[in-house]
Amino acid sequence: MRAPLAAALAGLVLLTGCARQPRPDEPTPTPHGYVAGAEEMPEPQSRLLLAGDRAGAVHVLDLLTGKVSPVAGIEQVENVTGDGRFAYLTTATGALRVVDTGAWTVDHGDHVHYYRAAARGLGALRGRPPYTIHGDATVTAVRSSDGTVTLLDRARMEKGEPAETGRFTAAVAVPYAEHVVAAVGGEVRIMTRDGEPGRVVGECEDAAGAAVTRRGAVLGCAHGALLVTEEDGRFDSVRIPYPRVPSAGRRAREFRHRPGSTILAAKAGDAGVWVLDVTARTWRRLTTGPAVAVNAAGDGMPVLVLTREGVLHAYEPGSGEERARTELLRTPLTGAPTIEVDTARAYVNDPAGGTVHEIDYNDGLRRARTFEPGFAPAHMTETGR
Numbered sequence: 001m002r003a004p005l006a007a008a009l010a011g012l013v014l015l016t017g018c019a020r021q022p023r024p025d026e027p028t029p030t031p032h033g034y035v036a037g038a039e040e041m042p043e044p045q046s047r048l049l050l051a052g053d054r055a056g057a058v059h060v061l062d063l064l065t066g067k068v069s070p071v072a073g074i075e076q077v078e079n080v081t082g083d084g085r086f087a088y089l090t091t092a093t094g095a096l097r098v099v100d101t102g103a104w105t106v107d108h109g110d111h112v113h114y115y116r117a118a119a120r121g122l123g124a125l126r127g128r129p130p131y132t133i134h135g136d137a138t139v140t141a142v143r144s145s146d147g148t149v150t151l152l153d154r155a156r157m158e159k160g161e162p163a164e165t166g167r168f169t170a171a172v173a174v175p176y177a178e179h180v181v182a183a184v185g186g187e188v189r190i191m192t193r194d195g196e197p198g199r200v201v202g203e204c205e206d207a208a209g210a211a212v213t214r215r216g217a218v219l220g221c222a223h224g225a226l227l228v229t230e231e232d233g234r235f236d237s238v239r240i241p242y243p244r245v246p247s248a249g250r251r252a253r254e255f256r257h258r259p260g261s262t263i264l265a266a267k268a269g270d271a272g273v274w275v276l277d278v279t280a281r282t283w284r285r286l287t288t289g290p291a292v293a294v295n296a297a298g299d300g301m302p303v304l305v306l307t308r309e310g311v312l313h314a315y316e317p318g319s320g321e322e323r324a325r326t327e328l329l330r331t332p333l334t335g336a337p338t339i340e341v342d343t344a345r346a347y348v349n350d351p352a353g354g355t356v357h358e359i360d361y362n363d364g365l366r367r368a369r370t371f372e373p374g375f376a377p378a379h380m381t382e383t384g385r
Helices: 155-157
Strands: 037-040 047-051 056-060 067-068 077-082 086-091 096-100 103-107 112-115 120-125 132-135 141-143 148-153 165-167 171-174 179-184 186-190 199-203 210-213 216-221 224-231 236-243 261-268 272-277 281-285 291-296 303-307 311-315 321-328 337-339 347-348 355-360 365-373 377-383
Touching: 037 365, 047 077, 056 112, 077 377, 096 155, 132 171, 141 155, 141 171, 148 155, 165 179, 171 210, 171 216, 179 216, 179 291, 186 224, 199 224, 199 236, 236 377, 261 291, 261 303, 272 303, 291 337, 303 337
Parallel strands: none
Antiparallel strands: 037 112, 047 056, 047 377, 056 067, 077 086, 086 096, 096 120, 103 112, 132 141, 141 148, 148 165, 171 179, 179 186, 186 199, 210 216, 216 224, 224 236, 261 272, 272 281, 291 303, 303 311, 311 321, 337 347, 347 355, 355 365
16 A cells, blocks of 8 residues: 655734744644645535546546646556545456556535545455445445445545454445435435444335435335435434336436435436435436436436437426536546436546536536546546535
8 A cells, every 4th residue: 555645735824913922932823623644625626526437537627727747556447436535446357456546535514625645556456346345534335246335435545554443244325414324125224434333223125326406315125215314313214115116227327416405316227317305205207218317416406417419408306397408528438437427417428429528507507627538448536515
């Protein structure tokens, strides 16, 4: 593993007037928000990790500067996912490569810190793909296809040292409220951060897919969804059933949404797209036909759907009405086009066209910028949020 970054940020604000001045022999106090090896910035440091379909084609695109920087030493990539700071790359050998993209946000509730640092690889984890990954500020849960869930210490990862804190078997595992919500054998249990089982809070048959919103953690189930909530250390759950239970091929199995928001989108097989309003506890199915990629921008904002023709659509989540559409990607489609959404823009990678498009989803899907990274961006995830 690589050693932690050595450079440190020092930013003291000197108080004037009658404030007491420190003596020369006093230690310098640590600035609020200090993070070793990182630079604190006044605005979000959004980045895209882009991976091509050949060995060595992994780069980080800085969305503020447009600069593209390579990440060395990574073999051919077959899938990419992220958790806001770290990117997890499934390689052709089946290993899971972890990359610290060097951009992240720390939310203290009443204020927010934004940081940037150099991107770096953190080595590989061994398991069985496909992997499902969910993380929060203190722990990351990595699930292999055999059901093994490995819990990683986030603080150690931030120092460049991935370290396992627990392991168990589950169909779904998602960190939430200083615990891990896990679907095990049709039951939903509250696990400790070390993987020790706690009490059962609900039932979820054939669990697949999860998301964390400001209303609670959502698990996809055969009946619809299970919303797990926490208040004063007590966990509870409520079922959000489908209006009509779909076939196995048309149920929601992977949720996509802007981090923290309560509107979720999921593919519905060949029938279109599911929209789950967690606040209203309702489902709606959009009859879009088969979707290549989906995402939801948030409350009162559009659900974005990319179809096989390379067309990006924007739908009103409440009524299902189409707001806008634009021919965006070169066809026939190649790679794994993805829609990433933040508070103002959406990003769609175009592997066939060798570009990444920045979309203003509140302005009729206007194409704000187009980036040319110099290779075919087959896979993408956004970090820094």
